Amino acid sequence: MKPLNVVLIGAGNVAFHIGKALHQKGHSITQVYSKTKANADSLAKMLGADAIDSLEEISKDQDFYLIAIKDDYIHEVGDAVQLHDKMVAHTSGSIPLDALSKISENTGVFYPLQTFSKSKELEMKKVPFCIEGKNESSTVFFMELAKNLSDSVQAVDSATRKKIHLAAVFACNFSNHLYAIAEELLEKDGLSLDLLRPLMEETTKKALNNSPAVVQTGPAKRKDEEVMKSHEVLLSDREDLRELYSLLSESILKKQN
Amino acid sequence: MKPLNVVLIGAGNVAFHIGKALHQKGHSITQVYSKTKANADSLAKMLGADAIDSLEEISKDQDFYLIAIKDDYIHEVGDAVQLHDKMVAHTSGSIPLDALSKISENTGVFYPLQTFSKSKELEMKKVPFCIEGKNESSTVFFMELAKNLSDSVQAVDSATRKKIHLAAVFACNFSNHLYAIAEELLEKDGLSLDLLRPLMEETTKKALNNSPAVVQTGPAKRKDEEVMKSHEVLLSDREDLRELYSLLSESILKKQN
Numbered sequence: 001m002k003p004l005n006v007v008l009i010g011a012g013n014v015a016f017h018i019g020k021a022l023h024q025k026g027h028s029i030t031q032v033y034s035k036t037k038a039n040a041d042s043l044a045k046m047l048g049a050d051a052i053d054s055l056e057e058i059s060k061d062q063d064f065y066l067i068a069i070k071d072d073y074i075h076e077v078g079d080a081v082q083l084h085d086k087m088v089a090h091t092s093g094s095i096p097l098d099a100l101s102k103i104s105e106n107t108g109v110f111y112p113l114q115t116f117s118k119s120k121e122l123e124m125k126k127v128p129f130c131i132e133g134k135n136e137s138s139t140v141f142f143m144e145l146a147k148n149l150s151d152s153v154q155a156v157d158s159a160t161r162k163k164i165h166l167a168a169v170f171a172c173n174f175s176n177h178l179y180a181i182a183e184e185l186l187e188k189d190g191l192s193l194d195l196l197r198p199l200m201e202e203t204t205k206k207a208l209n210n211s212p213a214v215v216q217t218g219p220a221k222r223k224d225e226e227v228m229k230s231h232e233v234l235l236s237d238r239e240d241l242r243e244l245y246s247l248l249s250e251s252i253l254k255k256q257n
Numbered sequence: 258m259k260p261l262n263v264v265l266i267g268a269g270n271v272a273f274h275i276g277k278a279l280h281q282k283g284h285s286i287t288q289v290y291s292k293t294k295a296n297a298d299s300l301a302k303m304l305g306a307d308a309i310d311s312l313e314e315i316s317k318d319q320d321f322y323l324i325a326i327k328d329d330y331i332h333e334v335g336d337a338v339q340l341h342d343k344m345v346a347h348t349s350g351s352i353p354l355d356a357l358s359k360i361s362e363n364t365g366v367f368y369p370l371q372t373f374s375k376s377k378e379l380e381m382k383k384v385p386f387c388i389e390g391k392n393e394s395s396t397v398f399f400m401e402l403a404k405n406l407s408d409s410v411q412a413v414d415s416a417t418r419k420k421i422h423l424a425a426v427f428a429c430n431f432s433n434h435l436y437a438i439a440e441e442l443l444e445k446d447g448l449s450l451d452l453l454r455p456l457m458e459e460t461t462k463k464a465l466n467n468s469p470a471v472v473q474t475g476p477a478k479r480k481d482e483e484v485m486k487s488h489e490v491l492l493s494d495r496e497d498l499r500e501l502y503s504l505l506s507e508s509i510l511k512k513q514n
Contacts (some may be wrong), residue, residue: 208454
């Protein structure tokens with residue numbers, strides 16, 4: 001696609017990685033906005049853009065405005081800035097498109113299903129993008145732009161995006177919390193999570209290459225009542241974890257039998 | 258260490274991988290037992306051993322007997338076979354050492370903290386082994402043998418092993434079940450888990466390289482009540498999953514704040 005002039009509203013992890021990817025594809029990042037000037041400065045410097053820390057400084061005649069900021073502020077920015085018919089998209093999994101109803105006629109969602117860290121390189125080509133546009137021309141524009149960055153792009157409406165986000169909470173946020181619980185349990189006995197890291201890695205690899213339900217293992221899967229009971233006894237001083245153990249085991253028993 | 262004559266009692270995934278690793282280290286696998294002759298045959302053939310399907314055929318004068326069978330049968334084999342003072346170990350995370358109290362004077366646990374599949378190569382050097390011996394000479398023997406196979410070996414008593422196993426259930430069995438729930442939620446809407454696989458992979462990588470609690474993300478972590486409420490509404494037709502969502506979110510709120 002033809003090179004675009006792009007304004008990044010936000011200078012966090014998502015803005016960093018998408019900004020870099022757009023830059024590498026030949027688009028020009030002209031401005032980087034952050035309410036924290038130092039953050040705008042460092043990303044702008046990397047991308048050859050101007051750093052700004054006031055929404056009023058946003059240039060009105062660019063081709064694409066990417067809003068990659070905390071969910072809580074998307075409404076606020078959407079209400080404060082007026083870009084007429086320019087292409088404007090936010091990157092959030094859980095904020096509906098209509099949060100941008102005032103900012104422009106041509107709005108959309110540009111939601112990368114990935115977790116980003118500035119310190120970690122990432123292959124943008126493999127990141128799934130969920131795209132939504134307010135009308136046909138914006139949908140076509142955002143789809144084309146996403147396909148410029150990634151091989152895995154699909155049109156997803158706000159209702160479906162919310163369901164995907166819910167599934168991601170189960171698969172990723174909640175799984176990570178279970179890792180954190182395992183670490184807490186081990187450290188209580190002077191042991192390290194390092195003992196489990198090879199098993200965690202292998203378990204996820206198996207789930208990535210199979211239907212997870214098919215590769216389920218453990219005491220609940222094999223209906224080992226004795227082991228489950230003894231585990232609950234071990235958790236008798238942690239009622240919250242005992243309840244979680246019991247509910248997760250029941251859920252496995254129900255799904256697997 | 259000097260080459261041993263080893264009998265494998267069991268021909269499943271664990272016997273397959275540990276048997277292969279022992280063979281590669283120059284030990285002789287002399288017999289492979291399985292109650293299903295075909296399974297004994299195929300592993301025995303690979304290792305240059307004799308296949309047997311009756312416990313009575315087990316040779317009494319070998320150096321090491323590894324019991325790698327389903328948890329439910331360990332007691333049974335331990336009671337049925339008599340090997341006097343030979344070195345005998347089982348490979349289970351949840352069965353106590355005293356399940357082997359009748360089979361020999363020199364018993365132990367040889368517990369690899371890993372999930373094995375016959376079809377998948379695995380670097381045994383990196384598998385953590387938890388070792389327990391009934392007395393000093395058996396502990397020394399099993400520790401030395403485990404160190405022959407792996408760089409990550411530690412002595413762990415039955416009580417501690419049970420706690421490690423509990424932590425593994427949280428980190429691995431339960432995480433996998435959350436992946437399975439995510440798949441179920443997506444498929445209900447005609448979507449594929451493939452959408453989430455890159456995110457699942459990256460989330461686990463982050464947890465492997467950090468303390469998982471430090472890299473926690475998601476609505477509960479940022480106390481986003483609105484998103485959590487809307488997710489629970491989406492689960493209103495699945496009371497079991499709604500309850501799980503609520504309990505896991507509460508657990509994150511508690512740990513992270």
